[in-house]
Amino acid sequence: MECHFSLFVGNSILKETPFISDFTNYLPTASVVFGFGVRSQGKGRDRLFFFLKQNNDSAWILYRWQQKSRLYRFAEKIPGPPVIPFLGNALLVLKKNPNEIVNLGLEYAEKFGNVVRIWLGTNLIVFLMDPKDIEVILNSHVHIDKAKEYRFFKPWLGEGLLISSGEKWRSHRKMIAPTFHINILKSFVGIFNQNSKNVVEKMRPEIGKTFDVHDYMSGVTVDILLETAMGITRKTQDESGFDYAMAVMKMCDIIHQRHYKLWLRFDALFNLSSFYKQQQKLLGIIHGLTNKVIKNKKETYFENKAKGVVPLTLEELTRTPDDVLANNDKTLSEDVFKGYRDDLDFNDENDIGEKKRLAFLDLMIESAQNGTHDISDHEIKEEVDTIMFEGHDTTAAGSSFMLCLLGVHRDIQEKVYDELYEIFGDSERPATFADTLNMKYLERVLLESLRMYPPVPMIARKLNRDVKISSNGYVLPKGCTVVIGTFKVHRNPDHYKDPDVFNPDNFLPENASKRHYYSYIPFSAGPRSCVGRKYALLKLKVLLSTVLRNYKVISDVTEDQFALQADIILKRADGFRLKIEPRRRVPSTVAGTA
């Protein structure tokens, strides 16, 4: 008789524990196997598991509480891969690299359809890929709580907008959404231009070489965010601005590691690792600067107030005079997103001008001081940190994918350039807000890139109530995690003809208008959609048009060679490799490249 003792920590099984990875091998031969498990993230609900096996001819008795639970009864009706007692489907992802996990997910979606369940240990996860089901979740004001996977952000973002829930989320969203009013965004166009020009110059030494364009997109995105979110630049903050930018990038990397290295998911093990020490150091830099900037900004606010200089309120900045209510210059994306029913649709006409420009942080301080919103300095810090995170990796990945796609599809790149040539000719002038409204083809290319390579490839929610969805009338039980498979929805042939082909015409108004709104959700949708959507699209148009007016981009690899990485942010595991050549400023017909 053999006896083995296994320790389970957290929700799934430790990759590194020989007892566990060999567990399935023990079952046919061992006489008795004991195990016990402690759930460290179970909010104090630690559990003890026992399992016992006797010789081959006798039954082995397992205490499987899942089988008796409500979760299990509902989950039984939903298709998914077969489960192993206790482990569920956890073994499927063990020893798989992020690239293989993407492929596995896609394979299961193919095999089981638009609703798939898996068990990770005792956690039930249901993947949704039908827009009708997705609408039930995303359009709801009830199912707004984030899944526990978002907890890795907590040390950094605290209870900021991305992870907070309940009344706190509601009241902060009410305060923050208007700070993304298009009037405010228009005042950022100068910052977008200046930084885009800077990155074009920084990229110049790469001419003729193969390099990772993401490094540049990431750097310029942080610089733009420093100015628009906090009102500072790397330079004005001497070394600390630079250190901050580096720390944001490295923190994103650590969080990514925690998502795909299973052992790092357990706080107990993570805290023992070198990543933890690095994280503490980086958070010191990030929080140190945010606190310092908030303190300085508040002091300036009071000094100005004492001198009688009071900044315009958010209400004043975003008020639209009656005579400019006609909105004749809507962008395509406003039509594409109009079915989202979120809180970002304002009239866009009133331009407040650059002189009155205020960063998001200034607007929050002003709202807190004039009594419009009840928000503490600590909460302001959490929101600024959240915007810095959410605005960074998403747009860096989005712009990198788009440049790589244009590097592959050179004919489409030339069409983009011809449109830019029509707008700018051979001049070097910066883009205006009005120019961005004329970048109609570029906008279609951008929307199509976000369809094929959505920077946030999935969204996860925790259900606090049972929900009946449209597919087969399945009931998703309270307590399960729902994952919206954005990547897969965007590749569904029912909604996109030839879904794996890069085709900006998918966003011709006549094509876009025929689709279910929730079949295109790169920014999520509904009340908890991305608050930075308009900011992102405007910034990306200025940045990408500037890069493409200066360089031709060339990819040596084709799209089928992009190795995708399953992460919180979709990336290329092989790097965003690209070559650039200086662009001759003539239309493609003259240059002979059409």
Ligand code: HEM
């Ligand atoms: C291409 C660029 C972007 C994409 C694809 C994107 C996508 C998303 C998605 C899918 C969500 C929902 C996440 C979830 O529920 O888990 C989200 C939330 C959010 N995004 Fe973005 N985002 C982008 C850019 C930005 C920018 C530039 C900012 C700010 C400057 C921003 C700020 C936020 C915030 C604060 C939230 C949380 C909203 C809430 O929970 O109420 N995002 N974004």
